[in-house]
Amino acid sequence: MATDEPSQTRWSFLEFKTFYDAKFGRKKLPEEDVSNKDQPEDGSSNGNNGDVNNNSSPVTNQDGNTALANGNVIREKPKKSMFPPFESAETRTLAESLSRDIIRGNPNIKWESIKGLENAKKLLKEAVVMPIKYPTYFNGLLTPWKGILLFGPPGTGKTMLAKAVATECNTTFFNISASSVVSKWRGDSEKLIRVLFDLARHHAPSTIFLDEIDAIISQRGGEGRSEHEASRRLKTELLIQMDGLQKTNELVFVLAATNLPWELDAAMLRRLEKRILVPLPDPEARRGMFEMLIPSQPGDEPLPHDVLVEKSEGYSGSDIRILCKEAAMQPLRRTLAILEDREDVVPEDELPKIGPILPEDIDRALSNTRPSAHLHAHLYDKFNDDYGSQILK
Incomplete structure (x- = not known):
């Protein structure tokens, strides 16, 4: 055995010290040298004098710290676990x-x-x-x-x-x-x-x-x-x-x-x-919804948003979305009627463009869509008067 090789007693003590620190949570200091067991048997040094080796593979111990293969420990900020400690x-x-x-x-x-x-x-x-x-x-x-x-x-x-x-x-x-x-x-x-x-x-x-x-x-x-x-x-x-x-x-x-x-x-x-x-939604909110869902396109005939706001009294936000979807379906239906007469399937690059939404499409959508929640609005107003909380302006 070489004279500079660590003795068996010293070697076992370091192994026990490393195991104890990992098991019971003692944090190692960066300057603490526990790398003797990584030295070759001939006692030669790895040449980094305890510095972090870029080729060392990191291993996370039970403390949440990152332990390198050469024995050095990089202390990291502990991360919150997904679950708290439960009893069972x-x-x-x-x-x-x-x-x-x-x-x-x-x-x-x-x-x-x-x-x-x-x-x-x-x-x-x-x-x-x-x-x-x-x-x-x-x-x-x-x-x-x-x-x-x-x-x-x-x-x-x-x-x-x-x-x-x-x-x-x-x-x-x-x-x-x-x-x-x-x-x-x-x-x-x-x-x-x-x-x-x-x-x-x-x-x-x-x-x-x-x-x-x-x-x-x-x-x-x-x-x-x-x-x-x-x-x-x-x-x-x-x-x-x-x-x-x-x-x-x-x-x-x-x-x-x-x-x-x-x-x-x-x-x-x-x-x-x-x-x-x-x-x-009040009139101002309804107008904002209509302008967001079916905006007037440049070059097309302006959509009658004023008519929509006036005739959509009692509509909920969901009802207004259904109303706009129904209006947008009208030009698509006209396009589908043309394609329906074709026996063969039209290639995707040859499909005709969908035309704009016309004012008459708005009238048809209004006639085909009804509000769903306006009949019980007074019940919510009464509950609000009894239990509601408002901000005083």
Whole structure:
């Protein structure tokens, strides 16, 4: 054996030291030399005197640091794990199923792409955006709103507002529906609710969007109501978790949407501190939608947007989109009628161009499209008078 070869006792001590540091979390200092075991048996040096070798392959140890093949350790900023430490494997399995409802992509819905609804957009910015940008102002009595309810007729833009929150706000967005938290196995539904809020607090700041919340927490008990025990447990757990948010410092915001606000439980209405009516679009909002969906093309006959705004009273945003689609289908139908008379299939490069939308196409679209939600608008106005929250100008 060469005289400069490390002894067996010294070699075992270094191996034990490296294992202990990796196992129990002791961080090695950059100048700490544990590279003796990487030296050749003849005791010769690798020539870098402990410096980082560019040819060394990095290996991540249990501390989250990057260990090079020569024994040096590069300390890195620890990354937040996907899941908090759970008490059991069953709970972690539930968390993995809920993680599929986290929106990681960008819905690409901007505030500017939503016409009208200035009141709702202002409140959402006040509740989500500003507390993240300026947390100094939001403490004590001015702690951020923990819950907002968006209610109104179908098709007025409640879900689009939620998508705008996911796009514009730098928060983890949980898109939750009844299928996400309801399970056929006894006890799993309330566990899913608890794990959902644990995940939201772990990834704070975060937003939990409960779409069609009336399907999850309608009124409990009462005269003439038969309710399953599992449903009551789920609702109770949701109410407990929302009320418990007030005792934590993490910014977790609950955004709920419904078409049937009068079906919600009174305890849930208390926890949803701001209740915002998302009404049918006003004339200015309707004009903006028409100009965005079917703009007048240069050189073509101007479209009668004024007529559209006047005759679309009571239409929701979804109805206006259907109306514009019907108007755009008219010139396509004329083109398809020409192609239908052809026996052979026309090659793609020889297809005729679709003509412009004519004013008579607008009249035909209006006659073929009817509003879908205007008959119940007075019910939302009454609920807004009883429970609604507005911004005083």
